[in-house]
Amino acid sequence: MAITVGQVPLAELIGICGPGRVVSEHQALRTYESDGLLQYAVVPAAAVLPETAEEVAAVVRACHRAEVPWVARGAGTGLSGGALPVAEGVLISLARMRRILEIDLENQRIVVEPGVTNSEISAAVGPTHFYPPDPSSQIVCSIGGNVAENSGGVHCFKYGFTTNYVLGLDVVLPDGETVTLGGSELDRPGYDLLGTFVGSEGTLGVATRIILRVSPKPEATRTVVAYFDSPEQAGQVVSDVVAAGIVPGGMEIMDNLAIRATEAATHAGNPVDAGASLIIELDGSESECTARFDEVVSLCERNGANGIRIAADEAERQLIWKARKAAFAAMGRMSPNFYVQDGVIPRTRLPEVLRRIEDLGSEYGLRVANVFHAGDGNLHPLVLYDAAKHGESERAEELAGKIVEACVEAGGSLTGEHGIGVDKKRYMGKMFTEADLATFQRLRCAFDPDGRVNPGKVMPTPRLCGEVPGPYRQHPIEAAGLADRL
Numbered sequence: 467m468a469i470t471v472g473q474v475p476l477a478e479l480i481g482i483c484g485p486g487r488v489v490s491e492h493q494a495l496r497t498y499e500s501d502g503l504l505q506y507a508v509v510p511a512a513a514v515l516p517e518t519a520e521e522v523a524a525v526v527r528a529c530h531r532a533e534v535p536w537v538a539r540g541a542g543t544g545l546s547g548g549a550l551p552v553a554e555g556v557l558i559s560l561a562r563m564r565r566i567l568e569i570d571l572e573n574q575r576i577v578v579e580p581g582v583t584n585s586e587i588s589a590a591v592g593p594t595h596f597y598p599p600d601p602s603s604q605i606v607c608s609i610g611g612n613v614a615e616n617s618g619g620v621h622c623f624k625y626g627f628t629t630n631y632v633l634g635l636d637v638v639l640p641d642g643e644t645v646t647l648g649g650s651e652l653d654r655p656g657y658d659l660l661g662t663f664v665g666s667e668g669t670l671g672v673a674t675r676i677i678l679r680v681s682p683k684p685e686a687t688r689t690v691v692a693y694f695d696s697p698e699q700a701g702q703v704v705s706d707v708v709a710a711g712i713v714p715g716g717m718e719i720m721d722n723l724a725i726r727a728t729e730a731a732t733h734a735g736n737p738v739d740a741g742a743s744l745i746i747e748l749d750g751s752e753s754e755c756t757a758r759f760d761e762v763v764s765l766c767e768r769n770g771a772n773g774i775r776i777a778a779d780e781a782e783r784q785l786i787w788k789a790r791k792a793a794f795a796a797m798g799r800m801s802p803n804f805y806v807q808d809g810v811i812p813r814t815r816l817p818e819v820l821r822r823i824e825d826l827g828s829e830y831g832l833r834v835a836n837v838f839h840a841g842d843g844n845l846h847p848l849v850l851y852d853a854a855k856h857g858e859s860e861r862a863e864e865l866a867g868k869i870v871e872a873c874v875e876a877g878g879s880l881t882g883e884h885g886i887g888v889d890k891k892r893y894m895g896k897m898f899t900e901a902d903l904a905t906f907q908r909l910r911c912a913f914d915p916d917g918r919v920n921p922g923k924v925m926p927t928p929r930l931c932g933e934v935p936g937p938y939r940q941h942p943i944e945a946a947g948l949a950d951r952l
C-alpha cells in the first residue's frame with residue numbers, strides 16, 4: 467500500500483464554502499503556518515473556513531476523493547504542533563463555527579459548535595453554572611481543540627479533565643461520513659468511541675457538534691496564596707493537604723522566575739523575592755470551605771510559609787488567578803524565546819524532579835522557570851533561550867526533551883495536557899512498548915485507513931495502515947527516502 471497525495475480540489479472547495487472562505491494565496495496562508503509551538507512552521511496548500519457541519523463534511527469528502535491530506539484547526543493555541551499544517555494539504559479552520567446550539571440547565575447540558583471558546587461556555591451557562599476544565603488559554607482556545615487535546619486547567623484536580631465533561635460528539639470521519647459518538651445520556655452501550663476520540667489530537671476526524679456536561683457553580687470559594695523559600699516546601703504542603711483528605715478546587719505552584727515574570731506583567735502584588743508561591747482555592751458549600759480553610763492555612767505555616775495572602779473579595783481572587791494564568795505569556799518579559807514543556811510526575815517525586823530540572827538547566831547553561839498544576843503533578847517547565855544566539859534553540863529543545871524524559875523516569879508521563887503533536891512523538895517509545903504503539907496504530911487505521919488526517923502527528927514511526935504490527939521493520943517508503951523514522 468502506498469500513500470498517494472493528490473491535488474487540492476480548489477474549485478470544489480470554493481464551490482462548497484464560497485470564494486471568501488477559501489484561502490490559497492501564500493502570504494495569507496502564513497496565518498496558519500504554526501500553532502502555539504512557534505518552533506515549527508508549514509504553509510498549507512489551502513485553508514478553508516466552513517461555517518456549518520455540512521460544509522465541513524463536504525470539504526472532507528472532497529479531500530478524500532482527491533486523496534489530499536488535511537488538518538483541523540481550532541484557535542491554534544496548541545503547544546505541541548498538533549494543528550501544524552501539511553504542505554500539500556488543506557487546513558480546515560473551525561474558527562467560524564461559533565454557535566451555541568442549545569442550553570439545558572435543568573439537565574446540566576450545553577450543545578455547541580467546535581469554534582466556541584472555552585470561556586464562552588462558562589459565560590453561556592452562568593451565573594448559576596460553569597464549565598470546569600479551564601485551560602489558562604481559555605479566553606481564546608476552542609472547545610474543539612480542548613476535546614482533541616483532552617485539555618486540563620487549574621481546576622482539574624477536583625473536577626477532572628475535558629474527557630469527564632464530553633457526553634456526545636458529531637464527528638466527520640476521514641471519508642466525509644458523519645457519526646454521532648455518545649449522546650446526551652450517561653453511559654451509553656457499545657464501545658467507548660467517545661473516550662477514544664477525546665484526546666486523539668485531530669487524528670481521527672473533526673468534531674462538529676459537542677454536547678457537554680456543566681456543573682452548578684459552587685456556593686463559596688476561599689482563596690489563599692502562601693509564599694515559601696523553595697518550591698519543595700510548597701510541594702510538601704500539597705502532599706499534606708491531599709493526605710488530610712482536603713480536595714481543593716485548585717493548587718498551583720510558581721517558582722521565583724515565574725513569580726517575577728507574572729508580577730512584571732500583572733502587578734498582582736506577589737513578592738518578587740519569594741522562592742515559590744502556592745495558590746490553594748477551596749470551593750463548595752460555605753460551611754465546608756470555612757471548616758477546612760484554617761487547616762489549609764496552618765499546613766502552609768507548618769511547612770515554613772513566610773507570607774500568607776488571603777483573597778479579601780472576588781476582585782482580589784481574580785487578580786491572584788490572573789497572575790497565574792498569565793505565566794506562559796509573561797515569560798516574554800524574561801527572555802526573547804521560551805519553550806513550554808508539559809510533563810507529569812507522581813506528586814511525591816516533586817523535590818527530586820525539581821532538583822534534576824535545576825541540574826539539567828545548569829548543564830545546558832539555560833534558565834528554567836517552573837509553573838505546576840501541583841495537585842495533578844503536572845509540571846510546566848519553561849526553558850528560556852535566545853534564538854538569536856548560535857545553537858541556543860537546539861540546546862533549549864534538547865533540554866526540554868531531557869526534562870520530559872526525567873518525568874517519565876520518575877513514573878510520570880510525556881504530557882499532562884498539551885498533547886504529543888509533532889513535538890513529542892519522538893519520545894513515545896520512552897513511554898510505550900512497540901506492542902502498545904502498534905495497537906494505537908491499528909485503532910488509528912480503523913478510522914483513517916489512508917493516513918490522510920493530521921498525518922505525521924502523535925505516532926513516532928511512519929507506519930502505514932495494513933503493515934504487520936509488531937517489532938519495527940523498515941517500510942518501502944522509508945527505503946525510498948520518502949519518510950523518516952524519528
Ligand SMILES: Cc1cc2nc3c(=O)[nH]c(=O)nc-3n(C[C@H](O)[C@H](O)[C@H](O)COP(=O)(O)OP(=O)(O)OC[C@H]3O[C@@H](n4cnc5c(N)ncnc54)[C@H](O)[C@@H]3O)c2cc1C
Nearest residue numbers: 540541542543544548601602608610611614618668673883
Ligand atoms: C498561553 C497558553 C496557555 C495554555 N494553557 C493551557 C492549560 O492550562 N491547559 C491545557 O490543557 N492547555 C493549555 N494550552 C494549550 C492549548 O490552549 C490547548 O491545547 C487547547 O485545547 C488548544 O485549543 P485550540 O482551539 O487552540 O486548538 P488548536 O491548537 O487549533 O488544535 C489543537 C489540536 O486539536 C485538533 N482540533 C482542533 N479542533 C478540532 C476539532 N473540531 N475536531 C478535531 N480535532 C480538532 C487540531 O488538529 C490539533 O491537533 C495553553 C496554550 C497557551 C498558548
